[in-house]
Amino acid sequence: MRATLFGTGYVGLVTGTCLAEVGHDIVCVDVDAGKIAKLNDGVIPIYEPGLQPMVQANHAAGRLRFTTDAAEGISHGEIVFIAVGTPPDGDGDADLRYVVEVARTIGAHITRPTVVVNKSTVPVGTADRVRAVIADELQKRGVDVAFDVVSNPEFLKEGDAVNDCMRPDRIIVGSDSPTAVERLKRLYGPFNRNHERILVMDVRSAELTKYAANAMLATKISFMNEIANVAECVGADVEMVRQGIGSDPRIGWHFIYPGAGYGGSCFPKDVRALSRTAFKCEYRTELLDAVEAVNERQKSHLFELIVRHYGDVEALRGKTFAVWGLAFKPNTDDMREASSRRLLEQLWRAGARVRAFDPEARETTEAIYRDREDFVLCEHANEALEGADALAVVTEWKQFRSPDFSRLRGTLADAAIFDGRNLYHPAEVEAAGIAYYGIGRGRSL
Ligand code: UGA
Numbered sequence: 001m002r003a004t005l006f007g008t009g010y011v012g013l014v015t016g017t018c019l020a021e022v023g024h025d026i027v028c029v030d031v032d033a034g035k036i037a038k039l040n041d042g043v044i045p046i047y048e049p050g051l052q053p054m055v056q057a058n059h060a061a062g063r064l065r066f067t068t069d070a071a072e073g074i075s076h077g078e079i080v081f082i083a084v085g086t087p088p089d090g091d092g093d094a095d096l097r098y099v100v101e102v103a104r105t106i107g108a109h110i111t112r113p114t115v116v117v118n119k120s121t122v123p124v125g126t127a128d129r130v131r132a133v134i135a136d137e138l139q140k141r142g143v144d145v146a147f148d149v150v151s152n153p154e155f156l157k158e159g160d161a162v163n164d165c166m167r168p169d170r171i172i173v174g175s176d177s178p179t180a181v182e183r184l185k186r187l188y189g190p191f192n193r194n195h196e197r198i199l200v201m202d203v204r205s206a207e208l209t210k211y212a213a214n215a216m217l218a219t220k221i222s223f224m225n226e227i228a229n230v231a232e233c234v235g236a237d238v239e240m241v242r243q244g245i246g247s248d249p250r251i252g253w254h255f256i257y258p259g260a261g262y263g264g265s266c267f268p269k270d271v272r273a274l275s276r277t278a279f280k281c282e283y284r285t286e287l288l289d290a291v292e293a294v295n296e297r298q299k300s301h302l303f304e305l306i307v308r309h310y311g312d313v314e315a316l317r318g319k320t321f322a323v324w325g326l327a328f329k330p331n332t333d334d335m336r337e338a339s340s341r342r343l344l345e346q347l348w349r350a351g352a353r354v355r356a357f358d359p360e361a362r363e364t365t366e367a368i369y370r371d372r373e374d375f376v377l378c379e380h381a382n383e384a385l386e387g388a389d390a391l392a393v394v395t396e397w398k399q400f401r402s403p404d405f406s407r408l409r410g411t412l413a414d415a416a417i418f419d420g421r422n423l424y425h426p427a428e429v430e431a432a433g434i435a436y437y438g439i440g441r442g443r444s445l
Helices: 010-021 033-040 051-060 070-076 097-109 126-141 161-166 178-191 203-234 238-246 267-280 286-298 301-310 339-349 362-366 381-385 405-411 426-431
Strands: 002-006 025-029 064-067 079-082 114-118 147-151 171-174 198-201 320-324 353-357 375-377 390-393 416-419 435-437
Touching: 002 010, 002 070, 010 025, 010 051, 010 064, 010 079, 010 161, 025 070, 033 051, 033 064, 051 064, 051 161, 070 097, 079 097, 079 178, 097 114, 097 126, 114 126, 114 178, 126 147, 126 203, 147 171, 147 178, 147 203, 171 178, 171 203, 178 198, 198 203, 203 238, 203 267, 203 286, 267 286, 301 339, 301 390, 301 416, 301 435, 320 339, 320 381, 339 353, 353 381, 362 375, 405 426, 426 435
Parallel strands: 002 025, 002 079, 025 064, 079 114, 114 147, 171 198, 320 353, 320 390, 353 375, 390 416, 416 435
Antiparallel strands: none
16 A cells, blocks of 8 residues: 655654555655655664664665655555654643644645544544644645544554564554545554454544553553652562562553653653643543652652762762663663653762763763763763762663672772662672662662
């Protein structure tokens, strides 16, 4: 089938590439000419495991093309996806500017019946708005073209996006049009093997499903972080508690890892946006608001542990901290709402210096913290330790999992590790003569 995607960010690029991979004929459109030129040269603008070779192979096979020409894109696709960003605006609402712009462009160019599919994460009611914008444009042109607007939210995770897209748990199709549903079923047929993954529902339920999924996952994390803080108070080890509850299948093992707080471009934004949507229809989301408040507090927790170790904030002046991991999670270079940013800024405010290392987030970090004389971005994990007084681990990249603790003992002047992702066994670190602080590990108090 022929499909067009507007937006070559994580969602648009990964979806377009996976659709091409199963044999569809795909055109990706973006207003950013630099990005499109790079993509046509086989260079992808993000770090996402497995994506680059897939883009290159499908591009070479002629099934995946990139253009800035919106009219060309629209004349190509019998299905046109909107997969542009919805960044938060100043009030915590999702900013729909780009979605509306694409809807306008679609209305200005379609000449034959088209299924418009919204893949961007958008508040409930956006499909109606997109429909109205397209209808308005058609009216201005004085033409009558049939079109449907479908909600088809995306559930891919950064760092595992290709896998999520090729092997989806479920494919949500929100539409009341049998023709549109039929077309999407054909498009997604190759991903729908072995058992039925396509779930058809009304548009608003589909839009809400996306927010509910992210809000539920964020809730699990904040809940676990709250339990971790209680564990710290009462002298329990949350890692034991995690294993104790995860084995109950009703609770499950996923997303119950306590840590330095959740970040990224989705959870923080989506929890806030859902709360705002509810507020607009006069419902106060007390649970979601608490999820966000707990996360905000949790992002400062690693710094609080550091202050606790040194006695007071003043004692941090002139100290040097090695920081391992900057990206909001492993296998990405994404620094959006990363917990590391809170820690770095708190350390700098306290007069400390930072030597940091992240396997992938070098450029994205430099784009935020340029030319700071109290910050060194290192090439290797060990280089970050040179001249450091203590180590803080913020992102759980695999390569940080088993360091040589006796070497760390010799390197870190104050012999202390602040483990923001509970990567290490306290006893093992302490046996090497290093003070250990984890999240929710009462033993370490
Ligand atoms: C999230 C969802 O997991 C995807 O299903 C969704 O499609 C995506 O948002 C989206 O809306 O586009 P993502 O933001 O890539 O995906 O990252 P996650 O892997 O969900 O991690 C989010 C944050 O939670 C990270 O900072 C991670 O470190 C933290 N986390 C995760 C924890 O602190 N504890 C956990 O147990 C799990």
